[in-house]
Amino acid sequence: MYFIHTINIALFFFNDCNIIKLLMEEGLLISKKGLIRDTVRLVEGYPKVALTVDCIIFGFEENKLKVLLIRSDLKIFEGKWSLLGDFARETETLEEAAYRVLLERTGMTDVFLDQVSTFSDPYRHPGGRVITAAYCSLLNIKHHELKITENELHWHSVKEIDEMAFDHLEILQTCFKWLQKRIQEHPLGFNLLPEKFSLRELQNLYEAILNIELDRRNFRKKFLSMDFLIDTGEMEEDVKHRPGKLYQFNFQKYEKNKRKWVGIDF
Amino acid sequence: MYFIHTINIALFFFNDCNIIKLLMEEGLLISKKGLIRDTVRLVEGYPKVALTVDCIIFGFEENKLKVLLIRSDLKIFEGKWSLLGDFARETETLEEAAYRVLLERTGMTDVFLDQVSTFSDPYRHPGGRVITAAYCSLLNIKHHELKITENELHWHSVKEIDEMAFDHLEILQTCFKWLQKRIQEHPLGFNLLPEKFSLRELQNLYEAILNIELDRRNFRKKFLSMDFLIDTGEMEEDVKHRPGKLYQFNFQKYEKNKRKWVGIDF
DNA sequence: TGACTTTGTGTAAAAATTACACATATTTGT
DNA sequence: ACAAATATGTGTAATTTTTACACAAAGTCA
Numbered sequence: 001m002y003f004i005h006t007i008n009i010a011l012f013f014f015n016d017c018n019i020i021k022l023l024m025e026e027g028l029l030i031s032k033k034g035l036i037r038d039t040v041r042l043v044e045g046y047p048k049v050a051l052t053v054d055c056i057i058f059g060f061e062e063n064k065l066k067v068l069l070i071r072s073d074l075k076i077f078e079g080k081w082s083l084l085g086d087f088a089r090e091t092e093t094l095e096e097a098a099y100r101v102l103l104e105r106t107g108m109t110d111v112f113l114d115q116v117s118t119f120s121d122p123y124r125h126p127g128g129r130v131i132t133a134a135y136c137s138l139l140n141i142k143h144h145e146l147k148i149t150e151n152e153l154h155w156h157s158v159k160e161i162d163e164m165a166f167d168h169l170e171i172l173q174t175c176f177k178w179l180q181k182r183i184q185e186h187p188l189g190f191n192l193l194p195e196k197f198s199l200r201e202l203q204n205l206y207e208a209i210l211n212i213e214l215d216r217r218n219f220r221k222k223f224l225s226m227d228f229l230i231d232t233g234e235m236e237e238d239v240k241h242r243p244g245k246l247y248q249f250n251f252q253k254y255e256k257n258k259r260k261w262v263g264i265d266f
Numbered sequence: 267m268y269f270i271h272t273i274n275i276a277l278f279f280f281n282d283c284n285i286i287k288l289l290m291e292e293g294l295l296i297s298k299k300g301l302i303r304d305t306v307r308l309v310e311g312y313p314k315v316a317l318t319v320d321c322i323i324f325g326f327e328e329n330k331l332k333v334l335l336i337r338s339d340l341k342i343f344e345g346k347w348s349l350l351g352d353f354a355r356e357t358e359t360l361e362e363a364a365y366r367v368l369l370e371r372t373g374m375t376d377v378f379l380d381q382v383s384t385f386s387d388p389y390r391h392p393g394g395r396v397i398t399a400a401y402c403s404l405l406n407i408k409h410h411e412l413k414i415t416e417n418e419l420h421w422h423s424v425k426e427i428d429e430m431a432f433d434h435l436e437i438l439q440t441c442f443k444w445l446q447k448r449i450q451e452h453p454l455g456f457n458l459l460p461e462k463f464s465l466r467e468l469q470n471l472y473e474a475i476l477n478i479e480l481d482r483r484n485f486r487k488k489f490l491s492m493d494f495l496i497d498t499g500e501m502e503e504d505v506k507h508r509p510g511k512l513y514q515f516n517f518q519k520y521e522k523n524k525r526k527w528v529g530i531d532f
Numbered sequence: 533t534g535a536c537t538t539t540g541t542g543t544a545a546a547a548a549t550t551a552c553a554c555a556t557a558t559t560t561g562t
Numbered sequence: 563a564c565a566a567a568t569a570t571g572t573g574t575a576a577t578t579t580t581t582a583c584a585c586a587a588a589g590t591c592a
Contacts, residue, residue: 035340035342035392036392036393038341038342039340039391039393039394040392040393041393042393043316043391043393043394044393044394046316047353047354047355048315048316048317049314049315049317049354050309050312050313050315051312051313051315051397074301074305074308075301075304075305076301076302076305087312088313088315088386090313090388090395091388091395092388093387093388094384094386094397095386115383117381118360118381118384118399120354120359120360120399121359122356122357122359125305125309126301126302126305127305127306127309127310128306128309129356129357131317131360133386184527184528184529184530186532187532198539199539199540200538206530210528215583216539216540217541217542217583218580218581218582220540220541221542221580222530222579223530225579226532228532236539239538239589239590240537240538240589240590241536241537241538241539241588241589241590242537242540242587242588242589242590243538243539243588243589244538244540245539245540258532259531259532261447261450261531262450262476262478263450263549264450264472264488265450265451266451266453266492266494266520266525464570465571466569466570481550481551481552482569482570482571483551483571484549484551486571487549487573488548488549491548502570505569506560506568506569507557507558507567507568507569507570508556508557508558508559508569508570508571509557509558509569509570510569510571511570511571529580
């Protein structure tokens, strides 16, 4: 009785994916008036494609925006650089696949990925139709030593990349534009820096990513007035000039006081 | 000789999808060292999924944000409302599929679609794994009379939708948030209005979509100072109060003077 | 110790945002 | 014809934000 009731609820509120999953695993939906069977047949009548994810992992080092690349796995692209990608598994969301790929290729876990866009040119992959979803992240190179370095995994200066396997150059460019925009409305930039950083390092980062020059005094004023920077009391060391103060970003305070974003600006 | 040369160029600059397409159609790549064959086999070894697109078409009428929906095609979702979707064809990009779906379901052609996000829960479709890419647009309801009305296609007030087929409610919500953000940094709002509109209509639109109240005088000042509005010299008619001036949006001027978007604001 | 490099700071002018009130044009009802 | 109702159209002062700009202090290097 309990299960019958569950089925009816499930069919009534069918948009809850978890209920569908649950009932499918129980084998309960299969018999319900053949509706599922019909639906399965319908889906089977349409072309299917392979599905991959590609991870675009940005980092910052030597005042340059960098990205993690590997040598392509495919013979046909021998020598070409490629994004970190793989096929999605049967019961994996794209997001899960992206985190798995990142783990498998780099060993990293403590990273946030954002879906940027899906690329679907039918001829983008020489092995047949393969669509790919691009997932993007930014991280501090120093805090994420690469333990796995198969396929010559390493950081490349974004500016110097001019050729890649597949359509990966296009994907990279799309993600770079996404990053330029994103970093101005969300404090993602701090993920790229060491935990403690000087204002000059922060400014270098913005200048490098946005490809603009900023006035130092105004930049400092802006960030200090936002009041999300904690003065650590420490100073830079091992620099060959007057050392600057080191700050930390107050993520907690930011999350509480987050700007609500209303303002028309074309 | 010419073709051999072409092949080498193609393999060298393999990231150009059109060259791959061209050579595949010519059957020329198939023999090249078996690389393609290997790649095809590789791709075939991975799970494949069905692929759909869903169109989220927003409109504005009676001071309410609306969205085009149809009754679900599927028996299992009988009675439920659904986004305008269909399976992608073998050699169609997702974007092409989205424009096709829009044409087939509504008869519309003069519309721009933007990819918003891809949804990939393995259990989101009762017929098996189907991932879907959401494409969004905004248009003027009055300028796009619905010639096709199969599946009870019609406009629904976004606020009143509380249940949908599949995960379409989640998709709709994602697209609504996308719209709220997009309309503040790009003059998409004008697509939702008649060619000639009063400032009050424009303000109503922003207030409805952003769900905020705006000061009338400041709103007018802001838009008039942006200098993208053309005073048509005409006035509103058939309104039961003092008629307002009618304006047009100067898309050309906007495209030339577009804000370059630099400014850090968390 | 002097040259060099980079940090750290303030102010004045300009621009943008906000808050706020009253006269005018038109329709509707009497 | 007039009064009531409704929505348009306009300006200014106070506040906040943005921009442009220069010089002294801290540390390194030779």
